[in-house]
Amino acid sequence: MTVKFFKLASGFVAFTAGLGxxxxxxxxxxxxxxxxxxxxSWSFGGVFGRYDQKQLRRGFEVYKGVCTGCHSMNLLxxxxxxxxxxxxxxxxxxKAMLKSDEVEVNLPHNDEGEIVNxxxxxxxxxxxxxxxxxxxxxxxxxxxxxxxxxxxxDFSVIGKARAMHANHEGIPxxxxxxxxxxxxxxxxxxxxxxxxxxxxxxxxxxxxPENAPxxxxxxxxKHYNAAFPGHAISMAPPLSDxxxxxxxxxxxxxxxxxxxxxxxxxxxxxPHLNARKRRGFMVLIYLAILSLLLYGxxxxxxxxxxx
Amino acid sequence: MAHESVYTPNSxxxxxxxxxxxxxxxxxxxxxxxxxxxxxYWWTFGGILFFFLMVQIITGxxxxxHYIPHESMAFDSVEHIVRDVNWGDMLQNMHSNGxxxxxxAVYIHILRGMYYGSYKAPxxxxxxxxxxxxxxxxxxxxxxxxxxxxxMSLWGATVITNLFSAIPFxxxxxxxxxxGGYAVGQPTLNRFFSLHYLMPLILxxxxxxxxxxxxxxxxxxxxxxxxxxxxxxxxxxxxFSMKDAxxxxxxxxxxxxxxxxxxxYMGHPDNYxxxxxxxxxxxxxxxxxxxxxxxxxxxxxxxxxxxxxxxxAIAIVAxxxxxxxxxxxxxxxxxxxxxxxxxxxxxxxxxxxxxAKPAEGGYVIASRIxxxxxxxxxxxxxxxxxxxxxxxxxxxxxxxxxxxxxxxxNNK
Ligand code: HEM
Numbered sequence: 001m002t003v004k005f006f007k008l009a010s011g012f013v014a015f016t017a018g019l020g021x022x023x024x025x026x027x028x029x030x031x032x033x034x035x036x037x038x039x040x041s042w043s044f045g046g047v048f049g050r051y052d053q054k055q056l057r058r059g060f061e062v063y064k065g066v067c068t069g070c071h072s073m074n075l076l077x078x079x080x081x082x083x084x085x086x087x088x089x090x091x092x093x094x095k096a097m098l099k100s101d102e103v104e105v106n107l108p109h110n111d112e113g114e115i116v117n118x119x120x121x122x123x124x125x126x127x128x129x130x131x132x133x134x135x136x137x138x139x140x141x142x143x144x145x146x147x148x149x150x151x152x153x154d155f156s157v158i159g160k161a162r163a164m165h166a167n168h169e170g171i172p173x174x175x176x177x178x179x180x181x182x183x184x185x186x187x188x189x190x191x192x193x194x195x196x197x198x199x200x201x202x203x204x205x206x207x208x209p210e211n212a213p214x215x216x217x218x219x220x221x222k223h224y225n226a227a228f229p230g231h232a233i234s235m236a237p238p239l240s241d242x243x244x245x246x247x248x249x250x251x252x253x254x255x256x257x258x259x260x261x262x263x264x265x266x267x268x269x270x271p272h273l274n275a276r277k278r279r280g281f282m283v284l285i286y287l288a289i290l291s292l293l294l295y296g297x298x299x300x301x302x303x304x305x306x307x
Numbered sequence: 308m309a310h311e312s313v314y315t316p317n318s319x320x321x322x323x324x325x326x327x328x329x330x331x332x333x334x335x336x337x338x339x340x341x342x343x344x345x346x347x348y349w350w351t352f353g354g355i356l357f358f359f360l361m362v363q364i365i366t367g368x369x370x371x372x373h374y375i376p377h378e379s380m381a382f383d384s385v386e387h388i389v390r391d392v393n394w395g396d397m398l399q400n401m402h403s404n405g406x407x408x409x410x411x412a413v414y415i416h417i418l419r420g421m422y423y424g425s426y427k428a429p430x431x432x433x434x435x436x437x438x439x440x441x442x443x444x445x446x447x448x449x450x451x452x453x454x455x456x457x458x459m460s461l462w463g464a465t466v467i468t469n470l471f472s473a474i475p476f477x478x479x480x481x482x483x484x485x486x487g488g489y490a491v492g493q494p495t496l497n498r499f500f501s502l503h504y505l506m507p508l509i510l511x512x513x514x515x516x517x518x519x520x521x522x523x524x525x526x527x528x529x530x531x532x533x534x535x536x537x538x539x540x541x542x543x544x545x546x547f548s549m550k551d552a553x554x555x556x557x558x559x560x561x562x563x564x565x566x567x568x569x570x571x572y573m574g575h576p577d578n579y580x581x582x583x584x585x586x587x588x589x590x591x592x593x594x595x596x597x598x599x600x601x602x603x604x605x606x607x608x609x610x611x612x613x614x615x616x617x618x619x620a621i622a623i624v625a626x627x628x629x630x631x632x633x634x635x636x637x638x639x640x641x642x643x644x645x646x647x648x649x650x651x652x653x654x655x656x657x658x659x660x661x662x663a664k665p666a667e668g669g670y671v672i673a674s675r676i677x678x679x680x681x682x683x684x685x686x687x688x689x690x691x692x693x694x695x696x697x698x699x700x701x702x703x704x705x706x707x708x709x710x711x712x713x714x715x716x717n718n719k
Contacts, residue, residue: 047568075383075386075390080390153580156386157386157579158579160571160576160579161576161577161579161580162576163576174657174660177660184569184572185569185572188568188569189569190568190569190570190571190572192576193576229589269579271390272389272390272396276396276397276400276567276570277567277568279397279567280563280564280566280567280568281567283563283567284560284563284564284567287556287559287560287563288560290556291553291556291557291560294549294552294553294556295553297549297553298549298550298552298553301545301546301549302546302550305344305541305546306344306709306710307344307345307346307709
């Protein structure tokens with residue numbers, strides 16, 4: 001009786017576990033759809049990764065030259081551009097820029113309690129370092145009206161609000177998933193955001209390509225982008241070779257622009273990355289030493305006790 | 308305390324205090340608890356959990372000084388903490404990753420208990436308190452995830468609170484009470500913040516009871532036999548306090564790696580998109596530690612029964628002391644039960660995977676099979692195995708388990 005039960009029981013375990021595995025594997029095999037894009041190498045990846053200050057400056061030039069026409073960056077102030085670990089412009093440089101661009105802000109510069117003068121107009125004054133980066137449209141409605149009904153998302157955290165893999169696609173089959181999860185931890189992969197933005201910038205097609213999903217038809221006023229979920233994006237290709245001239249003399253190619261703006265947007269989303277990684281390394285060293293000391297103490301205490 | 312007091316007050320002040328409030332005695336005896344000498348490193352996770360409880364409470368209190376529970380300001384206030392508050396990015400990353408590591412540790416802690424039969428008499432109360440703590444942890448985690456008010460916050464909260472609407476008669480009223488209105492909105496955020504602050508304090512009280520219960524019955528051990536001989540146990544301090552400290556630092560190193568080098572790994576990019584009631588994300592997924600239960604919920608075609616099964620899957624754990632009929636505690640001596648145990652671990656992991664997948668086709672079928680295993684493990688396998696299994700011979704004492712039979716003889 002007992003033996004029989006064992007056999008039955010082990011059979012049951014093997015059966016359920018096997019079936020669970022099997023169904024996952026079968027489903028994994030069916031998951032192949034969706035294009036795979038190459039990861040880029042970023043100066044800020046890995047334990048010792050830091051932003052490349054020159055690249056951030058170039059990225060800012062791309063932002064200022066192109067994206068700022070449509071995308072706001074509401075959480076950042078001009079002063080952030082001067083802080084350590086970022087593009088690190090001199091304060092005078094930014095002040096001069098604000099002056100020559102004649103950037104004006106409303107008083108007070110929040111949306112709600114605006115103060116108006118006798119004519120009902122807003123007071124304005126020249127922007128200062130402490131002001132938020134000026135947004136292109138007065139509000140979301142205006143932004144949508146100007147962009148065929150689509151809202152250009154705010155750029156403050158977009159570097160972390162998108163990711164190449166997780167991006168709306170769900171997760172892949174069991175084994176690929178587990179493999180990717182472990183690999184990302186080991187390789188310390190946190191650059192899904194900039195990878196996605198770079199890929200988005202460089203995967204526009206003038207006409208719908210052959211490898212587009214079956215029955216794909218591009219709606220009026222949209223553009224085909226292989227990286228964008230659903231592929232029909234309302235944003236016209238913002239970048240092209242030479243669209244901005246870099247002040248540091250770097251060759252202005254589409255690829256270069258795409259990399260630089262992606263790095264810049266990562267910095268905007270994660271302005272303290274340099275300090276965070278530096279601090280983390282120190283904490284790890286400290287804990288490593290502490291663990292060795294504790295191990296020694298523990299061993300000494302347990303020396304005469306078998307356990 | 309279950310053991311004789313080891314404290315003798317030395318100075319006059321100590322004697323004076325001891326007669327009025329024997330708090331030093333309490334602490335000294337607490338640290339001297341006789342602890343089985345054969346504990347392995349799985350027993351360090353209780354201490355590790357306490358460490359994370361403190362991390363969450365301390366970082367949480369500071370975050371709450373800067374956080375604003377308002378629909379239109381919550382998201383920005385968290386970003387303000389990360390960008391502008393001194394050490395703010397570190398505190399925020401410690402708190403959000405701390406929650407995940409708290410759950411990693413608690414899952415290890417629970418499975419340790421299940422493997423070594425730590426829930427068995429006389430540790431039933433200790434176990435039930437543990438299950439209550441686990442439920443409180445889930446509540447805290449869920450409430451906390453809503454606070455940054457990103458897309459997943461809003462939509463996760465919507466999905467989970469909607470579950471209560473399946474309860475017959477009172478479901479609608481409960482849901483509206485949770486929401487403070489007719490949808491997840493400002494009143495919801497405000498009360499969730501209040502409850503999220505409250506929950507860990509209740510948790511703290513229950514952890515106190517949990518540790519009290521532990522000190523009454525003493526620790527179980529990998530061989531699952533009680534302390535018999537004098538040599539079977541060692542005082543908690545400094546043998547186990549130092550071992551715990553060492554393990555804690557090792558575990559903290561993994562935690563620190565995530566906090567400083569991949570703080571967003573466990574999160575979802577959609578939660579960096581501001582909550583928007585007009586836009587539903589394509590896949591709404593809860594935090595990873597809920598995924599197995601989310602899979603069970605979606606495995607059942609009927610909403611009410613889905614909810615019942617999901618809650619039952621957790622509640623059933625509390626009945627383990629009576630469902631497991633085996634007189635032998637540790638799986639070390641229960642070869643067949645051990646197989647089923649690992650089957651259960653695999654089930655939990657696979658359900659976690661399925662919880663992250665859309666509820667369609669083969670995924671649902673797989674979820675159903677695994678859900679069945681989950682319940683059958685508790686209500687069929689464990690009761691029957693207890694009666695029918697052939698167990699290995701238990702060692703005569705903990706010391707014998709450590710030294711071996713021969714060494715015991717030679718010692719004598
Ligand atoms: C905040 C969460 C928790 C804290 C701080 C905590 C703390 C502790 C501590 C310090 C110990 C003694 C050290 C050890 O054996 O690891 C312990 C033991 C124990 N805990 Fe927990 N615990 C928590 C959650 C839980 C949960 C969720 C369960 C079960 C559902 C649980 C069940 C047990 C059991 C059965 C023991 C005794 C283990 C044995 O002696 O073999 N605990 N806990």
